[in-house]
Amino acid sequence: SAVISQKPSRDICQRGTSLTIQCQVDSQVTMMFWYRQQPGQSLTLIATANQGSEATYESGFVIDKFPISRPNLTFSTLTVSNLSPEDSSIYLCSGNGHQETQYFGPGTRLLVL
Amino acid sequence: AQSVTQLGSHVSVSEGALVLLRCNYSSSVPPYLFWYVQYPNQGLQLLLKYTSAATLVKGINGFEAEFKKSETSFHLTKPSAHMSDAAEYFCAVSAHGGSNYKLTFGKGTLLTVNP
Secondary structure (H helix, E strand, O other), X not given: OOOEEEXXXXXXXXXXXXXXXXXXXXXXXXXXXXXXXXXXXXXXEEEEEOOOOXXXXXXXXXXXXXXXXXXXXXXXXXXXXXXXXXHOEEEEEEEEOOOOOEEEXXXXXXXXX | OEEEEOOOOEEEEEOOOOEEEOOEEEEOOOEEEEEEEEOOOOOXXXXXXXXXXXXXXXXXXXXXXXXXXXXXXXXXXXXXXXXXXXXXXXXXXXXXXXXXXXXXXXXXXXEEEEO
């Protein structure tokens, strides 16, 4: 299995600012993904982070709001831009170890005031 | 297109009782199916997965699930609940043979275990 870490674990931000979340995997993985979990809700896929190319976004999510980088096979960042209180959520990254199996990081808990 | 329905957003059992969390899926291709658990203030931990091998899958912490194609179900069970099982449980599906293995999650079931 892959072990995934995220930084920061939590943050409180002012509206209008941005937060960049880092995701580090302890081994090379083919796919990395970013999810949002709004309070009391399930996980919604934001995008697939592609190594060396632009991320693939799901319906309802755009690059200007959620720019993603993936410079290599073990690291990715998600930026949440122009923050509003509606962005208060848990953001989780995942990577697939054995092809179909995704392993998740501990999440970043964001509160926007 | 894929979807997952988890029946019961909240299940409450007594310690030592049977745990049954229901999951039904919809998929146009053979699915991969997963159960994840989320403890308070933590990320998701993989409990078990079905990937077209044995239909009865055993996972960690005494949990198991049975894939029933005719019922499009993948219910999670544990014979005897423990207080430490209290958590949120998510069922998820991805496409068998898909190129990117994107997961679609159910809405989750919160399991409460009463002493």
